[in-house]
Amino acid sequence: MPELSYREAVRDALSQAMRRDDDVFVMGEDIAEMGGSMGVTAGMLDEFGPERIRNTPISEMAIVGAGIGAAMQGMRPVVEVMYEDFLTVSMEQIVNQAAKHRYMSGGQLKVPLTIRTQGGAGWSPGAQHAQQVEAWFVHVPGLKVVFASTPADVRGLLWSAIYDDNPVIFFEHRTLYGLKEEVPDELEGIPIGVGRTHREGSDVTVVATGRLVHEALQAAEQAEPEGVSVEVWDPRTLQPLDVDGLVASVKKTNRVVVAHEAVTRGGFGAEIAAVVGEQAFDWLDAPVERVGARFAPLPFAPVMEEYVVPHAADVLEAIRRTVARG
Amino acid sequence: MAKVERKRTLSEQRLRTFLREMLLIRRFEEKVEERFRAGELPGFLHVAIGQEGVAVGVCQALDDGDVFASTHRAHGHTLARGTHPNAVMAELYGKLEGCSHGYGGSMHLYDVERGNLGANAVVGGGLPAITGAALAFKLRGEPRVAVAFFGDGATNIGTFHEALNLAQLWQVPAVFVLEDNRWAESTPESQHSPIRDLSKRAEAFGMKVMRADGQDVEEVHRVAQRALKHARDGKGPVFLHVQTERLVGHYIGDPQVYRDKDELHELQETRDPITLLREKLGVSDEELEEADREVQELVDASVEFAKAGTDPRPEDALNNIYA
Numbered sequence: 001m002p003e004l005s006y007r008e009a010v011r012d013a014l015s016q017a018m019r020r021d022d023d024v025f026v027m028g029e030d031i032a033e034m035g036g037s038m039g040v041t042a043g044m045l046d047e048f049g050p051e052r053i054r055n056t057p058i059s060e061m062a063i064v065g066a067g068i069g070a071a072m073q074g075m076r077p078v079v080e081v082m083y084e085d086f087l088t089v090s091m092e093q094i095v096n097q098a099a100k101h102r103y104m105s106g107g108q109l110k111v112p113l114t115i116r117t118q119g120g121a122g123w124s125p126g127a128q129h130a131q132q133v134e135a136w137f138v139h140v141p142g143l144k145v146v147f148a149s150t151p152a153d154v155r156g157l158l159w160s161a162i163y164d165d166n167p168v169i170f171f172e173h174r175t176l177y178g179l180k181e182e183v184p185d186e187l188e189g190i191p192i193g194v195g196r197t198h199r200e201g202s203d204v205t206v207v208a209t210g211r212l213v214h215e216a217l218q219a220a221e222q223a224e225p226e227g228v229s230v231e232v233w234d235p236r237t238l239q240p241l242d243v244d245g246l247v248a249s250v251k252k253t254n255r256v257v258v259a260h261e262a263v264t265r266g267g268f269g270a271e272i273a274a275v276v277g278e279q280a281f282d283w284l285d286a287p288v289e290r291v292g293a294r295f296a297p298l299p300f301a302p303v304m305e306e307y308v309v310p311h312a313a314d315v316l317e318a319i320r321r322t323v324a325r326g
Numbered sequence: 327m328a329k330v331e332r333k334r335t336l337s338e339q340r341l342r343t344f345l346r347e348m349l350l351i352r353r354f355e356e357k358v359e360e361r362f363r364a365g366e367l368p369g370f371l372h373v374a375i376g377q378e379g380v381a382v383g384v385c386q387a388l389d390d391g392d393v394f395a396s397t398h399r400a401h402g403h404t405l406a407r408g409t410h411p412n413a414v415m416a417e418l419y420g421k422l423e424g425c426s427h428g429y430g431g432s433m434h435l436y437d438v439e440r441g442n443l444g445a446n447a448v449v450g451g452g453l454p455a456i457t458g459a460a461l462a463f464k465l466r467g468e469p470r471v472a473v474a475f476f477g478d479g480a481t482n483i484g485t486f487h488e489a490l491n492l493a494q495l496w497q498v499p500a501v502f503v504l505e506d507n508r509w510a511e512s513t514p515e516s517q518h519s520p521i522r523d524l525s526k527r528a529e530a531f532g533m534k535v536m537r538a539d540g541q542d543v544e545e546v547h548r549v550a551q552r553a554l555k556h557a558r559d560g561k562g563p564v565f566l567h568v569q570t571e572r573l574v575g576h577y578i579g580d581p582q583v584y585r586d587k588d589e590l591h592e593l594q595e596t597r598d599p600i601t602l603l604r605e606k607l608g609v610s611d612e613e614l615e616e617a618d619r620e621v622q623e624l625v626d627a628s629v630e631f632a633k634a635g636t637d638p639r640p641e642d643a644l645n646n647i648y649a
Contacts, residue, residue, distance in 0.1 A: 025465065051465060057495065062488030065454020066461055069472070072443060073393075073462035092485070096448050097455060103646050105436035105444060106427025110649040141647050165649035 001185060007177040009155035010040050010116070014078060016187050017162045018048055021076065024162060027054035027063060028080030028116075037082050038118055038177055060090035064115060068098050068167075071113040076162055084119035084171065085128045098167040099142030113168070114161045120174035120211055120261060121309045127297040130174070132210070132262035137169045138239045138271065144192055145238040147171040149213040151181040153236055156190030164192060173210040173261075195242040197249070201231030204255040204319050207246065207272050208234055212259040212291070212310065219315035228323055238268055243275060250280040257289045257318045261309055264292030286325035289318040336544055341607055342617075344386065344543045348378035348600050350621040351402045354411055357625045358401065358418060362578045366633075367418050371432050374402035376541075376573030379599035380505050381406040383538070383546025384473065384566075387554055393441040393459050394473040395452030397505075398433045400445030403475055409437040415628035421635030428638045429646060449510075450480040453489035453502070460498035460563070471557045473501045479510025481524050490565070494531040499557040501550070501564045502528070505540065507572040512584040528565030540570030541599040544606070571597045 004012060017024045025048075026041060032055040035042030045053045056063045060081060067079040081087050087094065094115070101109045121130040137145045144166050148154035154172060161168040198213060199220055208216040213234045220230035233249050235242055250256055256276050258269030273288040294308045355373035362371050374381060381402035388394070388407065396403040404414055409425050417424025418432055426436045433447035443459065446452035452474060459472040480486050481504065493500045506524060508515040515522070525535045534556060538549040546568060553564040571593050575582045582590070604614060 022466075054496075057488075057491060059488040059492060061485050062454045062457060062492045065485065065489065066458030066492060069443075069455030069458020069460070070462040070465075071458070072455060073459050075462045075465070077458075092448060092451060093454060097446075097451055101444060102649055104426060104430040104434040105438065105646075106424070106429040107646040108426075108436050108438040109443070112649075144648075 001182040003180050004151045004155065004183050005177065006151045006154055006172070006179045007038065007040055009151035009183060010158055010172065011042070011044065013155045013158040013162070013187065014041070015044060015047065017159065018052060023075040024078065025052040025054065025075065026078045026080065027056050027067065029056055029058055029082050031055060031080050036080060038174065040177070041080070060086050061093050064090040064093040065097065067113045067115070068093060068101070068111055071111045072101065072109055076112050076114070078114045078116060078162060081115055081117040083129050084117045084133050085131050087117055087133060094137070094143070094167070094169070095140050099140050102166070103142060110165045111167045112165045114158070114170055115167070116158070116170045116172065118172040118174050121298050121305055122175050124300055124302050124305055126300040130298050132260065132293070134171050134209070134238060135262055135266060135268040135271070138268060142167065143239060144168040145171070146192060146236065147209045147238055148236060149173065149176065149210050149234050151179060152183045153190060153196065155183055156188060157192065157236060159187055160189035160192050163189065168192070171210070175211050190236070192237045193240040193242055194237070195233055195235045195245040197231065197233050199230065199232040201229040201253060203229045203253055204257060204322055205231045205233055205249040205253045206257045206259055206315060206319065207269070208232060208259040209238070209268065211261055212315070215310065215312040216259050216315050218312035219319060222312070222316050223319050228319060230319060241275070243279065246272065246275065247279050250276055251283045254283050254285040255322045256284070257291060257315065257322060259291040259310065259315050259318070262292055263295055264290050265295055267292045286322045289322045291315050291318045336547065338607060341544060341603065344382050344547070345600065345603050345607065345609065346617050346621060347382045347386070347406055348543060348603065349617055350411065350624065351378040351381060351405050352600060353618070353621050353625045354405060354414070354628070355401060357629060359578050361629060368420060369431050371418070371578045372399040372576065373574055373578060374399050376571045376598065377505055377507065378402055379543035379546050380503070380540040380568050380570050383543045384503055384550045387547055387550040388441065388473065389470070389554070391441070391468070391470045392473065392554070393443050393470070394475065395443050395456050396435065396445035396475050397449070397452070397477060398445065398447045400433065400435045404435045404437060404442055404445070407437065407440050407442055409440055409442065411624050411628040412631040413437070415632040416635045419632040419635060420638070421632055422638055423631070423635040450476060450483035450485040452476070453480070453485050456500055457489045457493040457498060460493065460500035461496060464496070464498050469558050471499045471501060471554050473503060475503045475505060477510065478504065478506045478508060478515055478524055479513070479518060481527055482518055487527070490528060490531050490533060493563040494533045497560070497562040499560065499563070501553045501557050501566055503566045503568060505568055505570050507570050509572055509576070511576045525565055525567040533563055533565045534561070535565045535567060537567045540568040541597045541602055543599055543603055573598065
């Protein structure tokens with residue numbers, strides 16, 4: 001099995017889809033010669049040329065909207081929005097157009113569009129280049145939302161997103177691009193709507209996304225000497241959510257911590273907590289603990305940034321809190 | 327008159343068809359007003375009375391395979407493209423037989439088979455997708471054109487500028503049809519734009535501009551054919567600036583307190599595209615009455631069809647969210 005970085009894994013999925021299928025093309029800001037702000041599409045211009053690796057103006061509404069139009073004509077565009085923060089600029093096109101054309105047309109249209117984007121703190125970009133806004137999109141019927149945390153997942157899920165007939169908002173995490181993992185020899189799609197158990201455990205389930213999956217795995221190691229067996233489960237896709245996988249884990253461990261880098265309030269963890277409350281209340285031995293960013297914009301100064309976003313230590317504390325509740 | 331004769335390229339027969347199509351839209355819209363006031367139609371309705379020449383002139387110039395995006399004022403475009411009045415009326419009544427199967431309504435009429443990619447209730451919201459559809463045609467080497475309708479109000483929103491910029495940059499086969507009725511809802515152009523000639527906005531992107539008087543359906547059609555050919559031949563997008571008149575309020579029931587009534591009355595007298603074509607063709611009262619009777623029957627029948635249509639089940643609301 002080859003080992004790929006998260007960045008290479010994204011590139012591999014894009015490239016394989018483009019080799020296989022003329023209807024797949026990529027557009028976004030600085031993605032051609034420069035290879036994208038995160039280097040994800042580096043080298044793809046040479047292989048596929050400027051018609052299919054399209055540099056765009058700084059026009060998020062038009063880039064997303066053009067993707068919608070091409071998708072409605074049966075192509076499978078992949079649009080790169082450089083930072084999640086810039087999704088806010090294209091929000092109208094995503095929420096009112098991409099998500100609703102199928103519905104408003106009474107099922108006549110489909111919009112097989114993938115919008116790739118990335119974000120994440122830890123490098124002091126300040127308040128407009130590292131937010132985690134994935135929860136916003138889970139609130140919109142018609143969209144699918146994916147947030148992959150490892151190279152194998154990002155590769156298989158991106159493949160599925162490209163070949164999904166619905167608009168998919170595909171979140172990548174900036175600090176994971178260098179992370180390596182063995183991936184299957186043959187690229188196979190990972191079904192959208194199926195979570196992944198990263199670590200089996202019997203006392204607490206940590207439901208984590210993105211970077212926090214890795215922080216949770218560290219916290220789980222640290223909890224072990226304390227005699228606490230932690231399961232780490234990544235939903236991988238936020239919409240649709242693998243409710244069965246979630247509930248099965250909760251019924252096994254009876255305690256839940258949710259962990260994401262996004263602001264806690266109104267974050268995806270709140271939805272997880274609600275689903276657990278509705279579907280596994282009788283199995284819970286303690287309230288669901290939430291780990292997320294403090295309720296502040298991302299600050300610039302490194303000490304403040306580190307304070308605002310959660311780390312393994314915060315997950316470990318939440319694990320201890322839930323275990324301490326009798 | 328001599329000038330008109332020289333320019334005429336369409337057969338009288340074709341123009342009579344246009345007259346009938348415009349009459350159909352007019353009578354349909356009048357019926358919509360009537361049924362709305364009778365309390366039969368839910369929602370929010372905008373009629374295209376006065377702008378029939380733009381819809382018919384452009385839509386009659388489209389080829390099979392061309393696509394378009396419409397606006398909140400969509401009945402005219404949809405009928406002009408050949409969607410049956412029954413399907414449009416049924417949509418306004420929220421029936422499964424409607425052209426959007428009851429999921430869209432007046433502001434979201436779709437008919438994908440006829441290239442109607444949807445009427446959009448967000449001003450300017452449909453323009454970027456037209457650039458994208460045209461990009462798909464270009465990438466696949468298909469001789470198709472994507473057309474966006476929008477009003478002067480839309481030229482102030484970001485999607486307009488971004489979509490035109492991208493279309494011109496990438497030289498995609500798109501035609502952007504500005505239906506310039508000089509009103510953004512109740513706000514006159516003088517209060518919404520610092521320039522009077524809105525085609526300058528397209529010129530700023532280097533885009534080819536063509537102009538037509540929207541009250542002259544023959545002229546609209548002729549210029550639309552040129553615009554579509556230009557785009558189809560790979561010469562890049564066209565901005566088709568059509569001056570037109572909204573001879574009614576923004577929505578049904580709009581008291582138009584913002585509008586000079588004498589001026590409106592004069593426009594109704596002098597700038598009605600149906601009257602103008604009728605006079606140009608010398609159509610007799612009898613001939614007009616016959617055409618009118620025929621379309622009125624179609625429109626009346628569409629109401630009967632719609633009322634007899636199938637109501638969706640409440641839980642049908644959960645269909646068509648995902649493909």
